[in-house]
Amino acid sequence: MVRPNNNQLPENLPQLQNLIKRDPESYSDEFHIQYQHFLSLLEVFALNPSEENKSLDDIVMFVAQVAQCYPAVCEEFPKRLSDLLKNYATVLDPAMRNCFVKALILLRNKNLVPALDILELFFQLLRCPDKNLRTFLQTHIVTDIKNMNAKHKDMKLNSSLQAFMYSMLKDANPKAAKMSADIMIELYKKNIWNDPKTVNVIATVGCFSKVTKVLVTSLKFFLGHDEEDEEEDTDSENEVDLKGALMANRVNKKTKKRTKQLAQIKKQAVKAQKKKKNAPAFNFSGIHLVHNPQGMAEGLFKQLQGTNERFEVKLMHLDVISRLIGIHELFLFGFYPYITRFLQPHQRQVTRVLQFAAQASHELVPGDIIEPILKTIANNFITERNSSDVMAIGLNATREICMRCPLAMGEDLLQDLAMYKTYKEKSVMMAARSLITLYREQLPALLHKKDRGRQTEAQAERKVRAYGEREVHDTVLGAEALLKDSKTIDIESDEDTDSNDGEWVNVTHSDGEGGREGEDDEEEDEDEDEQEDDDEEEDEDNSDQEEDGDNSDEGVESGEESAKAKKEKKDMKILNQKEAAQELALTRIFTDEDFKRINAANLKKTVTSARKRPLEQDRAEFVKLNSIEMIYKKRKHDKESRLETVQAGRQDRERFGWKDGRVNEHCSKTNREKRKTKNFGxxxxxxxxxxxxxxxxxxxxxxxxxxxxxxxK
Known part of the structure; x- marks a missing residue:
């Protein structure tokens, strides 16, 4: 009896693959047979590459799986697959093309193919009309480049790939160009290609591409900062309330479900705590790395004027141009008359246009250039023929523009806008008061005398800067607060050297170790300030009495001389304090406690009896849309408060519903009243x-x- 031959290795490729990986030498003959079979199938397939060949798919994946076991035999295998894809990429069957690509990726993962060759081939395959293949290739390219730069950045390889990708951005195929832009932007966001070279290629090639999708993708890249802010806001909203969950678990009935929920909340709280401890990753917008921002802004503005794209694309142009102007402090005077045309209340997305006008304002722009924008906003928005919301938005936009360019506002216009501080609508009133508050800090002379408010020490020390003038500090602002501490230490150290009989001596430290003593010093400072104010008031009263008692010329001259002498004495005192503070900053290293005291002293200067909290003027790089759309309104009642008002309105009422005019409610009704209760039939x-x-x-x-x-008739 003859036994059947159970050796099915030539036909069972998965079994042969498993055996070869275990013992390559024993099954080298079987592999050579399969490899020769692959070569013969490849010759047949080259005659008609558009047809699918299932057996070729299977044997290609088999060879790719075991190629590392026979590197000498499979040396030409990657090149054969690459040649097939290069020559017949567009005519290949999608299944066959995907099979060849997966085989090459498998060989790349085993380091059998050079990275540059395989990535260049994949970039060329982005031209194929196969969306699934392009998405798959994009994911692999990003992952492969990320893995290559995981331990250290391979600058030579990155430079070669970047040069090839830059040429792909100019490719005639819009899909390939769009995919190349997406890959570059994703690599930048992953901090792999976050160098200025990548940013400037996107700025010079992508932002001026004739392909709309590439253009929009490149413009969105420079507007990516807003998306990060939104993510931060959502993270802050989704914070875990561990304390509330523990309290609820203590009060509520103990169940398995609630126990599991509490354990899950604890895990989330631990993760959130670890995330807070991690160092923040600063992935700022690429707009800071542009080499030629002036040329880019001028080119985008010229492109904007001649484009026929939809309105959303024009808004992206305006946004990028305004950010370039504001961040790099550029001069593009033609931008402001252009944007003035869109400043109408009925204009679509008008709040964003106002945001762009504020972003494009900075201190180096002459006030005459921005003043027409303010007048246009005042004429079109801040008029009583508009609704209160439109007026409030106009005032908020005016405030944001003037915050960045205070000299653009005229005295007459500011005083007219300040009169809305008593407007009947709260939203308009609050917006007008915020504008007044801004100019109290910046240029109080432009306001009417009654709107300037009580001057603080910080306002008195601040100098009004002319156009183009920069404020340069030669010392740490507020270092005068540390002078008394240093004097106290010097005096007490002298006393210790003269009379120190072995007893304990209390020494006041400047680094804030003695908390109570620091409080006593602050109280003494306040007492001294109050005493000085009382002395000044007494001097003023005495001078007033002298003027009332004697109106002679000699009395007037003596009063002027005494006032002049007091002013000179006060100026000399301030000058001596500044010189001493400057010397202290040069001869001493400030600690964290010193800076805390300096900040507290600076904060104290901004507070008066009329203003209980300091003013905070945020001059961020980007203007937030909420600061323009911020409208103060009475908030809607929740359900409980509405029910309370309804119940309160029902009190002292005899009946609910409609009341008829009958004197006697028991008398009969009219036919018209009876008709309301009858059936429709x-x-x-x-x-x-x-x-x-x-x-x-x-x-x-x-x-x-x-x-x-x-x-x-």
Missing amino acids: MLRHKARSKVKKSFKDKQQALRKHLLHQKKM
Whole structure:
């Protein structure tokens, strides 16, 4: 009896693959047979590459799986697959093309193919009309480049790939160019290609591409900062309330479900705590790395003026141009008249246009250039013919523009806008007061005297800067607060050297170790300030009495001389304090406690009795849309408060609902009142009569009526 041959290795490729990986030498003959079979199938496939060959798919994946076991034999295998894809990429069957690509990726993962060759091939395959393949290739390219730069950045490889990708951005195929832009942007966001070279290629090639999708993708890249802010806001909203969960678990009934929920909340709280401890990753917008921002802004503005794209694309142009102008402090005077055309309340997305106008304002732009924008906003928005919301938005936009360019506001216009501080609508009133508060800090001379408010020490020390003037500090602002501490230490150290008989001596430290002593010093400072104010008031009263008692020229001259002497004495005192503070900053290293005291002293200067909290003027790089759309309104009541008002309105009422005018509620009703409670079937004939008659029916009814009248006569 002859046994059947159970050796199925030539046909069972998965089994042969498993055996080869375990013992390559024992099965080298079987592999050579399969490899020769692959070569023969490849020659047949090259005659008609558009047809699918299932056996070729299987043997290609088999060779790719075991190629590392026979590197000498499979040396030409990757090149054969690459040549097939290069020559027949567009005509290959999608399944066959995907199979060849997966085989090459498998070989790349085993380091059998050079990275540069395989990535260049994949970039060329982005031209194929296969969306699934392009998405798959994009994911692999990003992952592969990320893995290559995981331990250290391979600058030579990155430079070669970047040069090839830059040429792909100019490719005639829009899909390949769009995919190349997406890959570059994703690599930048993953901090792999976050160098200025990548940013400037996107700025010079992508932002001026004739392909709309590439253009929009590149513009969105420079506007990516807003998306990061939104992610931060959502993270802050989704914070875990561990304390509330523990309290609820303590009070509520103990169940398995609630126990599991509490354990999950604890895990989330631990993760959130670890995330807070991690160092923040600063992935700022690429707009800071542009080499030629002036040229980019001018090019985008020229492109904007000649484009026929939809309105959303124009808004992206305006946004990028305004950010370039504001961040790099550029001069593009033609931008402001252009954006003035869109400043109408009925304009679509007008709040964003106002945001762009504020972003494009900075201190180096002459006030005459931005003043027409302010006048246009005042004429089109801040008028009583508009609604209160439109007026408030106009005032908020004016404040944001003036915050960045205070010299653009004229005195007459500012005083007119300040009169809205008593407007009947709260939203307009608050917006006008915020504008007044801004100019109290920046240029109080432009305000009316009654709107300037009480001057603080910080306002008195601040100098009004002219156009183009920069404020340069030669010392740490507020270092005068540390002078008294240093003097106290010097005096007490001298006393210790003269009379130190071995007893304990209390020494006041400047680094804030003695908390109570620091508080006593602050109280003494306040007492001294109050005493100085009282002395000044007494001097003023005495001078007033002298003027009332003696109106002679000698009394006036003596009063002027005494006031002048006091002013000179005060100026000399301030000058000496500044010189001493400057010397202290040069001869001493400030600690964290010193800076805390300096910040507290600076904060104290901004507070007066009329203003309980300091003013905070945020001059961020980007203007937030909420700062323009911020409208103060009475908040809607929740359900409980609405029910309370409803119940309060029902008090002292006899009946609910509609009241008829009957004196005696037990008397009969009229037929009209009874009709409201009847069934519709009883009133159907009445409803028919109410149907509007046609013109013919009206003619017949009129004829009938006229005949009836004639017969009656």
